[in-house]
Amino acid sequence: MVHAHAQVDQPVTLGITPTGDLDGASRHYEKKLGDMAGVYADETAWQAERSVNGDDSLVYYVNEQKYQEGPGALIVGTSVLLPGSYGNEFAVTRGHLHGVSDRAELYYCLSGRGVMLLETIDGDSSAIELTAGQAVNVPGQWIHRSVNVDTEPFVTLFCYSADAGQNYGIISDAGGMKNLVVRDDAGWRTMPNPRHTGYTVGVTQ
Template sequence: MSTPSVVDIPTLLEISPQGGVEGRSRRYEKYLGDMDGVYRDERAWQDAVGEHGADELVYWVDDHRYQEGPGALIVGTSTLLPGRYGEEFAVTRGHLHAVADRAELYYCLSGRGVMLLETLDGQASAVELSPGQAVNVPGHWIHRSVNVGDEPFVTLFCYAADAGQDYAVIADAGGMKNLVVADGDGWALKDNPDHAGYRRQ
């Protein structure tokens, strides 16, 4: 019987409810200037850049790839800061997995948010998450995190290491089919008139 390689040794990760993974393999950060074309209200986004600067941090992801090869997982946290751009709540860029049948689990650690979900053939869903709640995102579903609260929305995620991400699918369609917008003290879905449908993969 062979001895496991270093990457196959079980690893302890410290997960913070405020976002962050001690022992992460990488962190990537998105700034206000990176969100060009994400919000339908371009003027509201430009005003925010003018007020806060393009280098204003809006969300970050810590993840840990503890193993390579078939069956390997990536585990991490996504921390999305609160904000509004016109009537739209702050969002992540969103993606479909490059290997489209790969699923992903999101578990809310803190804050309040919505997982906005759509398929290439026009199905749509929106799942509200608060601490202790999770959503299983099946394969073939485009997904985007939305912060509908007034504190950071932090989720723990886990997905197959070979999944990859296709971020262009949303931009190529003119944005997602639905927008998550303010509605009194809550949120509502609103049709995105710029959405032109998703291309088939």
């Protein structure tokens, strides 16, 4: 039921480019090499990259637009993950499970080539390659992270509920995700992460 005098948010027009520019964004944030402590399995390779390029070297950035808080609103944004590797592991985002863990998220590839690495606490796993024009609808209860397996930026458009939040600690507390995305002769493959100790954080509905 719509109340005659209820406050109603106004529609928002967004300009989105294949390179990840978002005209109308309400927030921009960046993750740099120094922010990625503990993310890569090869700590030595990460430290070597820091010694060459410094902690301020950009790894990825996000533009997002949110018009209100609460479960009825959506966050829409773009993620730009730059190419790179650390040992044989490709560049990744930190990854997360949603704080309200049954919240889903849509990722649509605008340009580049990447992999959406997905895992559940119960042990299911999937790695889905995305190129421009392809999307993955990530259900709730799936931990997910973007991986750039190409030499160009991996750019995605994402959309999720504004009340979802992000739980980044579930990955770091487990020593990283269960699987890594690494280079091989065919381009990329997954392999077990030797540092992974298992997910122990309970799922919040």
